Amino acid sequence: MTNHENKLITEIEALKLDFETTTNKLIKDVRRQDKIMARSDKRQQLEYDELQNKLEEVKNLQKEIEDTQKEVVFTMGAIGESRSKETGNHVKRVAQYSKILALHYGLDERESEMLKQASPMHDIGKVAIPDSVLNKPGRFNEEERKVMDTHAQLGYDMLKMSDRPLLKMAATVAYEHHEKWNGKGYPNKLKGEEIHIYGRITALADVFDALGSSRVYKEAWDDERIFKMFKEERGEHFDPTLIDIFFDNLEEFLAVRDSLKDIN
Amino acid sequence: MENLIIEETKYTPQIEMNAKEGNIKIVGKSYPENTFEFYEPVMKWLEVYFNGNAKKQTILNLEIIYFNSSSSKLFFDLFDLLEEFNSKNLIMINWTYDEENESALEAGEDFKEDFENLTINLIVK
Numbered sequence: 001m002t003n004h005e006n007k008l009i010t011e012i013e014a015l016k017l018d019f020e021t022t023t024n025k026l027i028k029d030v031r032r033q034d035k036i037m038a039r040s041d042k043r044q045q046l047e048y049d050e051l052q053n054k055l056e057e058v059k060n061l062q063k064e065i066e067d068t069q070k071e072v073v074f075t076m077g078a079i080g081e082s083r084s085k086e087t088g089n090h091v092k093r094v095a096q097y098s099k100i101l102a103l104h105y106g107l108d109e110r111e112s113e114m115l116k117q118a119s120p121m122h123d124i125g126k127v128a129i130p131d132s133v134l135n136k137p138g139r140f141n142e143e144e145r146k147v148m149d150t151h152a153q154l155g156y157d158m159l160k161m162s163d164r165p166l167l168k169m170a171a172t173v174a175y176e177h178h179e180k181w182n183g184k185g186y187p188n189k190l191k192g193e194e195i196h197i198y199g200r201i202t203a204l205a206d207v208f209d210a211l212g213s214s215r216v217y218k219e220a221w222d223d224e225r226i227f228k229m230f231k232e233e234r235g236e237h238f239d240p241t242l243i244d245i246f247f248d249n250l251e252e253f254l255a256v257r258d259s260l261k262d263i264n
Numbered sequence: 265m266e267n268l269i270i271e272e273t274k275y276t277p278q279i280e281m282n283a284k285e286g287n288i289k290i291v292g293k294s295y296p297e298n299t300f301e302f303y304e305p306v307m308k309w310l311e312v313y314f315n316g317n318a319k320k321q322t323i324l325n326l327e328i329i330y331f332n333s334s335s336s337k338l339f340f341d342l343f344d345l346l347e348e349f350n351s352k353n354l355i356m357i358n359w360t361y362d363e364e365n366e367s368a369l370e371a372g373e374d375f376k377e378d379f380e381n382l383t384i385n386l387i388v389k
Contacts, residue, residue: 032340035374040333043367 070117073166077120080155083127083134089260090209091120096256097205104245105197118170119202122177125155152178153187169198177202180237192239200239204246207237208253213262265317268309276302277328281309286319291327299334307345314349322353327360327389328368336371343379350381360387 077091098119102112126134133140133147140148155174159167176190176199183191185203195203211229214220221229227247234243246253265283272278277292288310296302313322324346328335346355359375361368372386 032378033337036333036336036340039336039367039370039374046367 069164069166073117073170074120076124077122080121080123080126083129083131089262090213093209093256093260094122094202094205095120096260097208097253098201100249100252100256101201101205101242101245102197104249105201105242107197114166114169115173115198115201118166118173118198119205121155121159121170122173122202122206123151123155124158124170124174125151125153128154128158149178149186152176172196172198173202175199177206179203181239182236185237195239200242204238204242208246209257212257265313268305270305279306281306281313283313283317283319286322288322288324289326291325293330294328294335294338295330295332296335299332299338303338303342307342310342310345314345314353318349318353320354322355324355324357325360326357328371329362329365331367331371339371339375340378343375343382347379347382355382357382357384358387359384360389362389 074091074095077095081091095116099112099116102115103109107115129148129151133144136144152175156171159171159174162168162171175187176195179185179188179190179195179199180203181192181195181200183189185195190199208226208230211221211226212223230238230243230246234240267283268279268281270276270279272292275293275296277290277294280287280289282288290306326339328339331339343357346357349355357375359368359372361372369386369388372384375382376384376386
């Protein structure tokens, strides 16, 4: 009886020891696991913070690039204009008019904004026109007119090599902003929708602003005269759809003109 | 005994286990999709090595610049295994970390704390 009892106790003792070893190991494992998890959480936090910082940096850099691009493009446009003694505000107004036309025509916000940035470059080719022609007071003779008209081709040649979407767009604008809906424009006598919408829009925006501004060789036209001319040129010089958009949203154009007046 | 060489990948470190020289090197990042599967040959190799093929002294050079949590667990397991053979073998572990790599340093400190019987040197790069 005593022996039997002793044997059981021995077994239980062994079990107790085994249990202790096992539980100790389990405790050690759980502690280790907790530590790994805590370290991992901390690491994850650091990683995510760093990721966000880097992302913010990239975003800022991207904005910097975009802003620089905008400024360069705008300055290029202003250079083109300054060569022909026009004001910086002309460029700004053409930009705004172009965006309004683009949006109402149905281009999306991104493309319209791009056109706003690209349209000021329409006359960049003028930098290559000799001063004697460019700033001649009074009317051009036939030879001078020919030289002057090359500015569309020249502008296109300057910009066409670029792979940047904005400069590509500007190349199109420079090339086609003197084409006319009726096919009597230059340099390629394109007709109707053969003329890219960017060219058609900038043509209208540029002419509207040029007519309303005074130049060395001419007085500013009053609105009545401009509107009459636009109606006559609907489907001749200009895309009829764009002329309709212009008159349907006239107050928007006039508001831009008012906010960007030339200071003389 | 054959050496074990595993080339570095984007997610896994370079592994060189040289039985003749008693040299083991694990260098690089460690965040494989299945960590335990990836290190299985390493663990097996060590078992075979320490069961009758070990050199008088074995040196482990570990330089893990990035690791996921299951890799941490794996290293604990690896050190468990080393500890098991530590009494009969001379084992030295060099845990190298970059000065700016706080996670790697902390991991090294954890190993030192948990494995008092192992010789673990923390070496700043």
